[in-house]
Amino acid sequence: MTRPGESGASSTLPRSADVARLAGVSRKTVSRVFNDEPYVSPAVRGRVLDAARRLGYRRNNAARALASGRTRAIGVVTLGTAGYGPASLLVSIERAVRDAGYATRVVSTLDADPAGIAGGVESLLEQGVDGIVISEPIDEGAASVGVDVPVLFIGAPPAFTAARTLTAGTGSVTLARAATDHLLDLGHEAVHHIAGPQRWFAARERLEGWRMALEARGRSTPPVMYGDWSAASGYAAGRELARDGDVTAVFAAGDEMAIGLIRALLEAGRRVPQDVSVVGFDDMPVAAYVTPPLTTVRQPFEAAAREGLKLLVQAIEKPEVDLPPAADPPVEVVVRASTARRA
Amino acid sequence: MTRPGESGASSTLPRSADVARLAGVSRKTVSRVFNDEPYVSPAVRGRVLDAARRLGYRRNNAARALASGRTRAIGVVTLGTAGYGPASLLVSIERAVRDAGYATRVVSTLDADPAGIAGGVESLLEQGVDGIVISEPIDEGAASVGVDVPVLFIGAPPAFTAARTLTAGTGSVTLARAATDHLLDLGHEAVHHIAGPQRWFAARERLEGWRMALEARGRSTPPVMYGDWSAASGYAAGRELARDGDVTAVFAAGDEMAIGLIRALLEAGRRVPQDVSVVGFDDMPVAAYVTPPLTTVRQPFEAAAREGLKLLVQAIEKPEVDLPPAADPPVEVVVRASTARRA
DNA sequence: ATGAAAGCGCTAACAC
DNA sequence: GTGTTAGCGCTTTCAT
Numbered sequence: 001m002t003r004p005g006e007s008g009a010s011s012t013l014p015r016s017a018d019v020a021r022l023a024g025v026s027r028k029t030v031s032r033v034f035n036d037e038p039y040v041s042p043a044v045r046g047r048v049l050d051a052a053r054r055l056g057y058r059r060n061n062a063a064r065a066l067a068s069g070r071t072r073a074i075g076v077v078t079l080g081t082a083g084y085g086p087a088s089l090l091v092s093i094e095r096a097v098r099d100a101g102y103a104t105r106v107v108s109t110l111d112a113d114p115a116g117i118a119g120g121v122e123s124l125l126e127q128g129v130d131g132i133v134i135s136e137p138i139d140e141g142a143a144s145v146g147v148d149v150p151v152l153f154i155g156a157p158p159a160f161t162a163a164r165t166l167t168a169g170t171g172s173v174t175l176a177r178a179a180t181d182h183l184l185d186l187g188h189e190a191v192h193h194i195a196g197p198q199r200w201f202a203a204r205e206r207l208e209g210w211r212m213a214l215e216a217r218g219r220s221t222p223p224v225m226y227g228d229w230s231a232a233s234g235y236a237a238g239r240e241l242a243r244d245g246d247v248t249a250v251f252a253a254g255d256e257m258a259i260g261l262i263r264a265l266l267e268a269g270r271r272v273p274q275d276v277s278v279v280g281f282d283d284m285p286v287a288a289y290v291t292p293p294l295t296t297v298r299q300p301f302e303a304a305a306r307e308g309l310k311l312l313v314q315a316i317e318k319p320e321v322d323l324p325p326a327a328d329p330p331v332e333v334v335v336r337a338s339t340a341r342r343a
Numbered sequence: 344m345t346r347p348g349e350s351g352a353s354s355t356l357p358r359s360a361d362v363a364r365l366a367g368v369s370r371k372t373v374s375r376v377f378n379d380e381p382y383v384s385p386a387v388r389g390r391v392l393d394a395a396r397r398l399g400y401r402r403n404n405a406a407r408a409l410a411s412g413r414t415r416a417i418g419v420v421t422l423g424t425a426g427y428g429p430a431s432l433l434v435s436i437e438r439a440v441r442d443a444g445y446a447t448r449v450v451s452t453l454d455a456d457p458a459g460i461a462g463g464v465e466s467l468l469e470q471g472v473d474g475i476v477i478s479e480p481i482d483e484g485a486a487s488v489g490v491d492v493p494v495l496f497i498g499a500p501p502a503f504t505a506a507r508t509l510t511a512g513t514g515s516v517t518l519a520r521a522a523t524d525h526l527l528d529l530g531h532e533a534v535h536h537i538a539g540p541q542r543w544f545a546a547r548e549r550l551e552g553w554r555m556a557l558e559a560r561g562r563s564t565p566p567v568m569y570g571d572w573s574a575a576s577g578y579a580a581g582r583e584l585a586r587d588g589d590v591t592a593v594f595a596a597g598d599e600m601a602i603g604l605i606r607a608l609l610e611a612g613r614r615v616p617q618d619v620s621v622v623g624f625d626d627m628p629v630a631a632y633v634t635p636p637l638t639t640v641r642q643p644f645e646a647a648a649r650e651g652l653k654l655l656v657q658a659i660e661k662p663e664v665d666l667p668p669a670a671d672p673p674v675e676v677v678v679r680a681s682t683a684r685r686a
Numbered sequence: 687a688t689g690a691a692a693g694c695g696c697t698a699a700c701a702c
Numbered sequence: 703g704t705g706t707t708a709g710c711g712c713t714t715t716c717a718t
Contacts, residue, residue, distance in 0.1 A: 028697080056489050059696080060471065060694090061469055061696095063695035063710090064696055065405035080437065091423050091451065105449075107447070108434065108438065128405050230628065234632070256629055266634060288575070291606055291634050360711080368688075369688065370713095372689075382687050383687070383688085410694055
């Protein structure tokens with residue numbers, strides 16, 4: 001019953017014409033039923049659905065895309081790491097895309113350089129997508145790509161120009177500021193900062209929020225240490241900081257760095273939080289169970305993805321309407337045991 | 344120069360016919376060039392490429408798929424969590440898919456029940472994929488879907504039947520056994536186990552490996568504690584275990600549970616590793632920097648994804664060849680400071 | 687080594 | 703409410 005695929009499509013899957021024949025209607029009517037278009041009598045709709053089920057009919061999206069010019073897919077360019085931040089954002093985006101009724105096409109880049117991102121975009125465009133999400137939190141030069149679909153940048157400003165660019169933030173500045181304020185409120189005179197790699201937009205935003213908090217109270221900003229998000233880099237920075245007896249409070253731009261930092265402090269005989277208070281950033285799942293449980297700020301990935309996608313879908317489906325950038329999500333400082341009032 | 348999109352496809356993107364005209368060849372020749380088919384003179388090839396670049400031509404994959412019956416895409420059904428394990432596996436799969444010359448289409452499920460998986464597969468099939476990867480590490484009843492493309496199950500046995508099913512493992516049994524052996528080698532009489540949720544195939548495999556190691560040495564198996572992978576559940580189990588003074592060694596089926604466990608032990612006044620040795624599973628990035636640095640086993644995600652994809656691509660491109668299941672990747676126990684010789 | 691014709695499965699526009 | 707016609711952009715087959 002299955003003659004080997006001749007030319008075109010795969011073997012002998014049922015097509016809309018088969019359904020139409022079995023249901024005794026035209027192909028167009030089958031199409032109407034499957035697209036939930038109005039003006040199909042309930043009786044006919046039932047017959048069509050029935051025939052389709054009996055045949056095991058599935059729409060051919062390639063054909064739909066070709067005929068309609070819409071792929072009903074959204075492409076995502078993301079950093080190819082399993083890091084908690086990027087991975088969470090990807091999961092949230094996928095869910096938001098699905099909820100919006102689109103399919104997800106992912107391309108990940110190894111190193112988030114402009115060329116890599118451009119390549120990713122290029123490949124998505126070739127695949128066919130109605131819109132693109134750039135979840136590459138890196139801000140480093142601009143790539144040039146000819147893009148004719150709307151593009152959403154999450155957690156970063158537009159890195160290139162497209163027909164229509166949207167942005168949605170994760171509110172890092174505000175969150176970083178809140179983290180720093182928390183330490184300041186505990187009576188610490190100075191708050192040190194272990195920043196992330198400055199090619200990352202998020203790292204720069206957090207640095208900025210930290211600086212703003214200090215300046216708002218007229219404090220000077222201690223020299224900044226730089227890490228690469230890894231616990232190892234937090235550890236290295238921590239060894240430096242441990243040498244300085246004046247350090248009583250540190251805000252690390254990521255939980256992993258905070259964990260490495262704490263480890264270095266403990267090894268150097270500085271107690272956390274009695275001698276030094278530490279705040280992280282992300283609220284990754286283990287944060288509550290490391291020793292001591294980490295005070296941190298929670299990143300609103302879900303909210304950012306949802307807001308951003310609302311914009312993107314709007315831009316895809318109603319290009320004429322102008323919409324305001326998404327509001328920053330609420331700030332959530334999770335106070336646990338790694339911070340204490342200054343001794 | 345841009346008349347608004349009439350019926351079909353988007354506005355006025357260049358098509359192969361445009362390239363053909365500019366290069367002074369037929370459309371078929373353009374097609375040949377872009378598909379790296381033989382029998383195109385270098386001169387013509389050059390002209391075509393040139394024309395394409397000048398026009399900003401991009402192939403339309405929907406049309407290619409429709410005409411050829413191949414989508415050049417592989418679909419992935421994955422669990423929608425940012426957990427280190429699933430996220431790492433997804434990243435590895437994406438990379439392997441890309442390296443194999445395919446595009447990735449992802450569907451994530453909230454809860455990995457058979458219906459959810461079946462729904463994901465269904466939606467991928469509708470999207471159009473040449474093969475499917477099921478990275479849903481859950482083994483719970485079988486769904487029934489009519490699948491006519493090869494399906495690769497990673498880290499789990501086939502959950503349903505398809506035209507062609509392949510499997511690739513992460514070698515959990517062996518790894519768990521090695522972890523347990525490590526503790527036994529350190530002189531511990533009994534090794535306790537905090538298992539993962541038993542709906543997860545990986546959790547069952549690790550339990551099995553633990554049991555095998557004990558039985559191989561004629562030891563009895565202490566009662567098993569069950570967690571849900573979270574640090575919180577490890578913590579809860581740890582509180583129980585801390586009450587039992589005889590416990591000197593614990594193998595946790597995941598790093599996060601191990602971290603929660605350690606926290607509970609420390610709170611109960613049991614030192615790690617002096618009083619109790621702990622081994623985790625995964626080697627997530629923070630494992631080296633928690634206190635104490637965690638002894639664990641590394642999961643070979645990259646290798647599993649690569650091996651699995653080799654099989655899948657083989658099945659897609661050369662359906663006639665039969666191939667053996669992928670070999671289990673090598674075992675790597677990472678010894679750090681959470682384990683010590685029995686006091 | 688290159689080209690012409692046909693058709694993949696579907697939706698868009700319009701007729702009825 | 704439903705059907706007819708045309709065509710989306712490409713690959714296939716076969717001819718040259």
